[in-house]
Amino acid sequence: MARPRGTDGSLLSSLPWAIGALAISIAPHLPYLPVWIIVAFGGCSLWRYLVEKRRRALPSVWFRALLALACFFGVLMTYHTISGVGPGSALLAIMASLKLLETRKRRDQFVLLFIAIFLVMSSILREQYLWSLPYMIISVLVIMTAWLRLSATAKETARQSAATGGRLLLYTAPLAIAMWIFFPRLATPFWAVPMDTGTATSGISDAMSPGDISKLSMSNAVAFRVKFDDEIPAPRDRYWRGLVLTVFNGRTWSMNDPYEGPRVHEKVSGQGDPIGYQITLEPTRQQWVFALDMPWSWTLESTFMGPQHQLARAQPVDQRIAYDAVSYLEYKTNVDLTEYARSWYQRIPKTSDPRTQALAQQMRGAAGSDKSYIEAVLHKFNNEEYFYTLEPPPLGNNPTDRFLFDTRRGFCEHYASAFAVMMRAAGIPARIVLGYHGGEVNPMGGHLIVRQSDAHAWNEIWLEGHGWYRIDPTAAVAPDRIEYGASDATLDGLAAAWGFSATSALMLRLSLTFDAINAKWNDWILAYGPDKQNKFMQWLGMDNPDWQKMMLTMIGLLVILIAVISLLLAMRYRAPAKDRAAILYRHFTRKIGLQPEVGETAERFAQRAAKSSSVPPAAIDSVTAAYLDARYGPNDGSALAHLKNAVHAIA
């Protein structure tokens, strides 16, 4: 049971590499790991190294068991769970630290390297940036070098091991690429994925409470990128429709229950030219799928359009996905509204916001028609002292009253909410659409970048004889917001995301270039799903690609590639044809009718042959001398000629 705990320094050539491999695979987890785990790993690594270097003893079993227990509870206390990527990688890091303290034999280090591989895997599941691929390849190279160090003899240098590892990885590259391209991708996962990746969800929430949040976070994170088939539409037309809020409780706007609310699908008919584009959507962990208002068709499996033209997917968007869509910038919805739906879209709490309700009734009465009433409200927002700000004061009770009459400061949510309340108070069906507006064009990639800071809320109101009609009250307050985009200076926002001020045009160029590369990376590598694979297979000339065809192609390609690699290896390790000297010597032994015995040197054989053969000893001696010269002397060919003559001289 009790294993000897002493160390003899025999791991000194491999242990630092194993520790290095662990360090490089833990590094991407650092921002997410609690400090104590990082300290534990660093401490254990240093401790283990010093133990080996000074040939001390490892800590006792009891100590290690206590430490393991403490660490396990530490993880439990920190995360309150042990499943998911976050706690999982924390546990892996802890396991690596503890395993280091009981690594005594060479073979124990295999466990360390397996842990390192899993750490690399979990860091990739967590995030996939542009640098993730090169970093992963470097990690694999270090792990494989450490792996080679485990069995390397004392004479083999680390540089040789790294060179061998690099060479093998180079052979592996074509195999990996072939498998990556042809291995069939699944449209749906086997089992539901717990998507706790440790990062906060960014994106649009499915409810809206103007005044609760007093500061809108301006996240520069990319929401999605759009590549248009033709011209990019003008900024004022770039409304990216997401979800629709129809229920207001006086404070919060939310979606209606799908089994309550208006369930009749509104018909829509497009006008003008259809616009085709492709969207690469960043993971949101939500079901919403965004498309240019008004979406007409889309190529994304298990994605449906709700009754209010909101696109939703059956599973949350856990991975970056790409889809094609077609939209109409101008459209007409159905003109009739059921009685039930009409009352649904007019509903506001009777008692809340009395001042707003009174104002609405008064203004509606003065306006005479719905149309002129709408114009009057927009005019009010435009001409009175209302300000667009991203840092509005909090509103408290009766938020709409407070906003309209007192604070008069807000961003899109405030205006959309106030406008909708004003409409509903006057009996006009109204709702709020959440999505994005705008987006900046990246001239390098020719695509449009839509960021989280472009998130927007606007209204749709129902007009008799016209149907649903989009109105953006924020435009009345801050027309620039609609003309040019969310950030007054997008350059600022973009550059700030990368840590520079926008004063330098070079920096802007750099960040745009980076974004263009990033877009291609997302487009081609990360979003390579069933659809893209299918398209790529068709482009390669495979008709009706299915998984059997892809699998067969992959296996065929692998067989060919492995054959080529085998051939390369064979050439590399080819022994030269048996040397001429040996062949001539064989002739000689055959001529004199004797065979050298196992382990008999040429000289001894010559002595024996001289005694028992009829060939004159002088001839045997000259052949032997020439043979030894050709075999071990300077390699200039003259010795070989001598040997040849000497052998031929024997009859």
Added chain:
Amino acid sequence: MSSIQWPFPSPGRFLGFVRTRAITRVRRWARNRQGTDSATTRLRPGRVYILPTGVGIVFAIMAFAMLLGSMNYNNNLSFVLTFLLTGIGFVSMHQCQRNLVGLDLTYAGTEPVFAGQTIRFGIAVTNHSKSARYGIRVYHEDTQSDIQDLQPGESKIFVLAVSTEQRGRISLERFGIRTLFPFELFRSWAWLHMDIGGVVYPRPAEHAPEPPATMMAHGHRQHDARGEEDFAGLRKYQHGDSPRHVAWKAFARSGQLLSKQFAGADTSSQWFDFDHIPTDDVEQRLSILTRWIIDADRTGEDYGLRLPGVEYEPAHGEAHRRACLEKLAMFRSGSR
């Protein structure tokens, strides 16, 4: 119900039996297809076998788990990692086999030992190719040589130390060469069947009776009993001269090793006779003879060996010792 007795008490025993049977079968198959190897044998690809190791199997299971994970998360980067590791598996399989293919193995000889000692067989392995070979090891049954690397053009001796129990000829019917390079995911090996053998002398008796004093033998001149006293002069020391005869005073003066020469006999000589040893046990007799020969050789005295049917005239020196001990090693009581 069944009248046939299942002969294995536990599944482990059964598996062990199956395994042993399978290994024997495979070895016999390899022996038949390869034939006997010549003194120098080059490893051709067809005779270098390969199987995954335990680490390799764990690695494969891990890669498969990672594939499932990648498919489930539909994560293209983890697909890259998975396929990279899978590819490393494929490549290391070929690399492992190629690490042995083309090596030249030559039997490099052995030295006789006494029973109970370990006999060491040297196997010279030469790498004629232009690439280094790593982590090579030669093995036989349970014994194995050190692990060594072979740089391009390099030749190294791998030593197989085999423990011996009985005198006689010990032959290495089969030995192997193997490697786990590069990642220990696979083990590739080759079996060689060379005509390799060594001689194991009898175990020297620990308590041997005093060797017979200068003995009379039929037809041989009796040695002068006073032989050693008649100092005749000095000659240059020769290998095998008894240290007792070295002129140490002369050595102290001149620094030159000289041997004293005596009149009557060059050295004393004695006969060791198998039939005149006071024990009935053949092996015991051989052990005693071995002890006598070792002692006599150490002192540099001449000795003759008489076995049933064979006689070695008194002499001394390495060749004589070797010949005598070898005869004892090969002695068969039946040859009487």
